[in-house]
Amino acid sequence: MRELPVNTVSLDGVEKHFGAVRALAGVDFAVRAGECVGLVGHNGAGKSTLMHVVAGTLIPDRGRIVIEGEARQAYSVVLAHKLGVRCVFQELSLCPNLTVAENVHVLHPSIAGWRWRKRAGELIRGELEEIFPDHRIAPDAIVGDLPIGKRQMVEVARAFTVTKDPLRLVILDEPTSSLDSHRAGQLLSHVRRVVAAGASCILISHLLGEILEYSDRIMVMRDGLVVASDNATQFDRSKLMTAMGGAAARRMRLAEQIIATPRGTTAVRVRAHPATQSDGIHLVAHEGEIVGLAGLSGHGQTEILLSIFNGATRRVPGISVTDPVALIAGDRQSDGIFPLWSIAKNIGIRSLAALRSGYLLSSELEDRLAERWQKRIKIHTPNMRNNILSLSGGNQQKALFARALGSEAKIVVMDDPMRGVDVNTKLEVYDLIRAEARTGRTFLWYTTEIEELQNCDHVYVFRNGRIVADLPRGELSEELVIQSSFQEGTTP
Amino acid sequence: MNPVSNQSTARIPSAAIRTPGRFLRAALPALSLALVILGIAWLNPRAISYFGLNLMLNLGIPVALATTAQMFVITVNDLDLSIGTFVSFVGCVAATWLRDAPALGAIILFSAICVYATVGAVIYLRSVPSIVVTLGMLFVWQGLAILILPKPGGKAPVWLHDFMNLRTPYVPFPVLTALAIAALVHFGLMRTSYGAILRGSGGNPNAMARAGWSLFKTKVVMFTLAGIFGVLSGLALIGLTTSADANIGKGYTLLSIAGVILGGGEFVGGRVSPVGAVIGALTLTLAGSLLNFMRISPDWQVGAQGAILIVVLAARAVINRAERRLR
Numbered sequence: 001m002r003e004l005p006v007n008t009v010s011l012d013g014v015e016k017h018f019g020a021v022r023a024l025a026g027v028d029f030a031v032r033a034g035e036c037v038g039l040v041g042h043n044g045a046g047k048s049t050l051m052h053v054v055a056g057t058l059i060p061d062r063g064r065i066v067i068e069g070e071a072r073q074a075y076s077v078v079l080a081h082k083l084g085v086r087c088v089f090q091e092l093s094l095c096p097n098l099t100v101a102e103n104v105h106v107l108h109p110s111i112a113g114w115r116w117r118k119r120a121g122e123l124i125r126g127e128l129e130e131i132f133p134d135h136r137i138a139p140d141a142i143v144g145d146l147p148i149g150k151r152q153m154v155e156v157a158r159a160f161t162v163t164k165d166p167l168r169l170v171i172l173d174e175p176t177s178s179l180d181s182h183r184a185g186q187l188l189s190h191v192r193r194v195v196a197a198g199a200s201c202i203l204i205s206h207l208l209g210e211i212l213e214y215s216d217r218i219m220v221m222r223d224g225l226v227v228a229s230d231n232a233t234q235f236d237r238s239k240l241m242t243a244m245g246g247a248a249a250r251r252m253r254l255a256e257q258i259i260a261t262p263r264g265t266t267a268v269r270v271r272a273h274p275a276t277q278s279d280g281i282h283l284v285a286h287e288g289e290i291v292g293l294a295g296l297s298g299h300g301q302t303e304i305l306l307s308i309f310n311g312a313t314r315r316v317p318g319i320s321v322t323d324p325v326a327l328i329a330g331d332r333q334s335d336g337i338f339p340l341w342s343i344a345k346n347i348g349i350r351s352l353a354a355l356r357s358g359y360l361l362s363s364e365l366e367d368r369l370a371e372r373w374q375k376r377i378k379i380h381t382p383n384m385r386n387n388i389l390s391l392s393g394g395n396q397q398k399a400l401f402a403r404a405l406g407s408e409a410k411i412v413v414m415d416d417p418m419r420g421v422d423v424n425t426k427l428e429v430y431d432l433i434r435a436e437a438r439t440g441r442t443f444l445w446y447t448t449e450i451e452e453l454q455n456c457d458h459v460y461v462f463r464n465g466r467i468v469a470d471l472p473r474g475e476l477s478e479e480l481v482i483q484s485s486f487q488e489g490t491t492p
Numbered sequence: 493m494n495p496v497s498n499q500s501t502a503r504i505p506s507a508a509i510r511t512p513g514r515f516l517r518a519a520l521p522a523l524s525l526a527l528v529i530l531g532i533a534w535l536n537p538r539a540i541s542y543f544g545l546n547l548m549l550n551l552g553i554p555v556a557l558a559t560t561a562q563m564f565v566i567t568v569n570d571l572d573l574s575i576g577t578f579v580s581f582v583g584c585v586a587a588t589w590l591r592d593a594p595a596l597g598a599i600i601l602f603s604a605i606c607v608y609a610t611v612g613a614v615i616y617l618r619s620v621p622s623i624v625v626t627l628g629m630l631f632v633w634q635g636l637a638i639l640i641l642p643k644p645g646g647k648a649p650v651w652l653h654d655f656m657n658l659r660t661p662y663v664p665f666p667v668l669t670a671l672a673i674a675a676l677v678h679f680g681l682m683r684t685s686y687g688a689i690l691r692g693s694g695g696n697p698n699a700m701a702r703a704g705w706s707l708f709k710t711k712v713v714m715f716t717l718a719g720i721f722g723v724l725s726g727l728a729l730i731g732l733t734t735s736a737d738a739n740i741g742k743g744y745t746l747l748s749i750a751g752v753i754l755g756g757g758e759f760v761g762g763r764v765s766p767v768g769a770v771i772g773a774l775t776l777t778l779a780g781s782l783l784n785f786m787r788i789s790p791d792w793q794v795g796a797q798g799a800i801l802i803v804v805l806a807a808r809a810v811i812n813r814a815e816r817r818l819r
Contacts, residue, residue, distance in 0.1 A: 057702050078704040093702055097695035097762040102688040106703050112685040145514065 007066070008033045008169055008200045009054060009085065014063030016049055019393055023049040024060070025224035031169060036191055036201040038215030038232065040208065042244050042296075042450065042482065045221040047204050048090060051171050054202070055087035056080035068168075081107075084168030086159040088175055090204075092151055096144030100124055100154050103143060108163045127157040131190040132183055152178040156187055160194065170194070171202045176210065188214045206296055206486055208237050220244055241486070245450070245478040269411055269442045272308050273318035274300060276465040283460050283467060285411070285442050290433060292456030293446040295485040297416075300465030301446040302330075305413045308444065312411070323442075326350055326409035328400050330416035330446075336400050337388050344370035344384040346399050350407040373402035377432060394425035401429060405436055412436075413444040418452065430455050450478050461485055513815035517808060521755045521771040524804050528778045535785040542664055549666035550732055552777035553656075554579070556670055557725035558744045559751035559773040560677055560766065561718040566752050567681070568694045568714045569760045570615060570622030574629035575722055575748050578604070579741030581633040582726025587646025587736035594649070605719035612715025616708050630745070637738040644737040648730045656731030670770050677766035690714060694762025743794075750801050751776055756808075775800065 010030035016023045024046050031037050041047050052058035053065070056077040065072045067083050086107075094103045101121035105111050111120045121139030128135045132153050143151055156175050160167065172191070176184035191201050191214060205211055211218060211232075218235050220228040220243040228243040235243075266287035273282050283304065285291045293301040309327045311319035329335035338346055348355050348366040355365045370384040377398050381391060388396060397417065404412050418426050433443055433455065445456060453459050459476055461469035461484040469484035532548075533540045539548065558575050565572040582601065590597030611629060615622050658665045681687040693700045693710040701707055725744070730736055753759070754775060755768025779800055780793045788796075 055702070076704075077702060081704055087702075089702070093696065093699035095692035095695035095699055095762070098688055098692050102692070105685050105688055106692055106700065106705070109704075116685045117683075142514070 006033050006069070007031065008068065010066045011050075011053065012064040012066070014050070014053055014060045014065070016046075016053065016058060016060050022224050024053070026063070027221075027224070027226055029054075029219070029226060031200045031202060033168075033200055034195055034198045035216040036195045036203055036214060038211035038218040039202055039204045039221065040206070040211055040218065040240060040244060041221035042448075045244075046224040047221050048173060049224075050221070051087060051089075051173055051202065051204065054080075054169075055085060055089075055171060057087075082165055084166040085171070086167065086169070087171040088156055088159045088173060090173040090177075092148075092155055094143045094151060094155055094158075097142070099140050099142055100137060100146075101139040103154065104139075104158055104161060107158055108161065110164045123161050123163070124154070124157060127161045128153065131157050131160065132186050148178045149180065149183065153183065153187075160190070167194075167199050169200045169202065171204075173204045174206070175203070176205065176207065184210070208240055208486055212237065212240070241479055241482050245482050267322070269322050270308055270444065271320045272304055272311070274304055274462075274466055275307075275318060276300070277467060281467045281470060283444075285444055285458075287410075287442055288437055288440045289458060290437050290443040290445060290456045292453045292459040293444065293462060294450065294453055294459055294481050295462035295468075297448050299462045299485070301462050302415050303465070304462075305415050305444060305446055308411075309413055321411065323410035324408055325411045325413055326404035326407050328404050328412065328414040328417045330414075330419050332393075332396055332400060332419075337396055339387075339389055341388060342385045343379065343381060343388050343391065343399055346388045347373055347384075347402045347406055350403045350409070354408065369406055370402075373406050377402050377405075378428060394421045397421050398425060398429065401432070405432070405441075410440070411442045411444070414446065416446050416448050418447065418449065426452075450481055453481065513811050513818075516811050517756060518765070518768070520804055520807060520811075521765075521768040521775070524754070524800060525771050525775045525778070528775055528782055528800075531782050532778065532785055535782070539781070539785065542662075546664040546666060548778060548781045549664065549670070549774060550656075551729075552774045553666050553669050553673075554725045554729035554732070554741075555744065555747055555751065555777050556673055556770045556773035557721050557728055558741070559748040559755075559769045560673060561721035561725065562748035563677075563752045563755075563757060563764050563766065563769045564681075564714045564717045564721070565622070566694075566749075566757055566759060567691055567762050567764045568711055569697075569762070570711075570714075571626065571749070571759070572718060573623060573626040573745055574633055575718070575725075576741045576743065576745035577630050577633035577637060578608075578719075578722045579726045579729060579744050580736075580738055581637040581640075582723050583730045583733075583736040583740045584637045584640040584646065584738060586652065586727050586730040587648055588640055590652075591647055591649040601723050605716060605723060608719025608722070609712050609716040612712045613708070615715075616711040634738070641736055641738050644735065646736045648734045648736075652727060652731040653734055656728060670774060674767045674770040677770075681764075681766055691762045691764070694760075694764075747773070747776055747797070750797060754801055754804055 007030045012028055013026045014024055014029070015026050027046070027050055029050065039047050049058065053060050056075050056079060065075050067085070072079065095106065098106070101117050101124060104120040104124045105116060108120070111123070125139050128137055135153060137146065137150050137154060143154065146154070152175070156172065159170050175187060179187065188210060191203065195201055195216070203211065203215055212235060215232045218230065218232050218240070219226050220240065222244060266289070268284060269287055270285040271282050283291070293305070295301060305327070307316050307319050308321055309325050310316050311321040312323070312325035338349070344366050347370050351369060352361065355361055355369065357365065367384065373379070374381070374384055379391070379395050379398050379402070381395070388399060391399065400417070418429070437443055445452070447453065453476060457473050459471045459473070459481070460467045461471065461481055463485055469480070471480060529540070538544060558579055562572055562575055582604065585597055585600050589600060611625055614620065615625050660668055681690060689700070689705055690710050690713065693705065693707050697707055726741065729740060733740065751772035752764065752769050753772070755765050755770070755772030757764040757769060776797050779796050780790065783790065783793055783796055
């Protein structure tokens, strides 16, 4: 059977859109039996979306899923499990209120009936012992009581347990993010053993060393497409970085109309020291500067933006802020808009003091502010008193920009504000930000899109809650940003 | 009585991993019940007798059943504001139709349980907050109860009255019933494999959906169970009081929520304890008797229940904080 290179799982032309954002743009992808495929790419390249499609938790808009040579219609989680496709998702998916053994039953409905706990407990204990010898995790421990590293060990081990359905493909999305190097090594050696026994594995990791050392084949994703795929021996660290960042020659175009202000000529508005930073590096932002925060998502950028925002109104250790701060949230649905209010009210909320006449709010002043910004930022609506939800996503985000820029705040912090925004809106907003910076406003801009860093005067790259690179705009290059965000803690 | 005491796993040094906080937290409800009973015994030693306990704990049974119903709903991160008026409604049906036309009465009660299942389905399918839906149902059940019995009256079916006034040997009937309820629900929710799925869908709904479990089904099952225990609560109440009143279960909504929380449950995250919930319900019931023996007016009863709740929750917070510091 195994002489032919059988594709265990293959995808043909899979597309997936989230609103205006194209997460997968026609991906062709195949995993053969008995191989470990490493999957790399920068934030938002579409890795996680692709894995959700393979695991059956996301239905693609277009394309075909073939498993064991058969095109699967009505592919779902249940079918994926039956066919032996397992996924360890990036965000932990154990139930914290259940015990380890009970969580095993969640994945294996067939363990039921008399003494099911004991059987589930023995299954997971056996697997844990095989992967992580001397793990010291009791099957009857409640998952929420375990430290995060042990939770990840349980989740990974659970994915490898077998009851009545075969184990064909295990997807590991950042499986070592909470493991120390000893445990990570144990896990990756186990992956090799499983692959040698004929199963397949997809390994996603931002630790390129792991990918290079433990995969047979490596696929690189960029902008929702697989842009490179070859045997692992054909790649090295710099080749991977180049593939992730596009063509080797593609250095960042520096937008010419901005004349970089030399640092230090204007007053310092923000000085912030990340809580976990052990050396003396500070994040500094001067008047009239656009300062970019880069790095992989979830590495401390949002936290420092929030502490700068808090630092404007109360004392926060390590943060000094001289002027009022306005925040533009990235997750606009949960942190940004007031969904029951009109566009005008959504814009005016940051400027209530200026909209007062006497002791009351003046709706006339509110309308005037809204209309001024409608013209300035081009919010497409017949009436600014319409509900904010009548706007498209991009226009809602514009309203949030109007809220911050219409206020008295001299410092604007932006938490990846262009998530899910179309290109035209982005270009309009970039112009607006530059124009505002020229008038003396300071911007702190966290973005997961490397191209947006072109708009910044100075870029700080974050990794594990610390500033690892401090790049003036002359030195800025895509490779350098990727390199510093992917560098491993241990020297390679 | 410890709800999370575990089967021992000999080969793994589990004691090192499990925290003492977990035991303390689980022991809190039992401790508070013991304190209340000790208080009563100290004030009036004769109350701790077969007849005394029977008298004091009688009315704890319907409260314990309503608390259990509430606990099912809380397990899946919802709240049932209608359980009190539902108990009133069931009481009114039991004191009228169930006595005069048992078949019709049974059909009505069965349909009422189906309505509960539908409420669960609506909450899941339309993703409306349970508070909104059950607040609406609060008025529906209240209205129906008033339509059935505009003024207090009716009479409990004889079999129901006889059952609730059983004289069991040695151990009072309410104590046995409480033990039976706690054991049954503990087994079903905490020990069976589907019970783990039910709790899991409160703990991490996304993970359950990703593993292929139907959240619709778990929600409907939990609301159906709440309906069943609500009916049992109403029946038990009428069996004790012998006649009904459209407002008879009025206090049960808040009492049941307090009982669940007092028993170690949490509003979100599927962390509940059936044994704790029954203990919580009994503690709140006995608090009334304790006040009686202290010669404090019954008007203070609700306040005393609140005080107990605050003390126990404060103790729990202290344990949690100490635990965090130890880590």
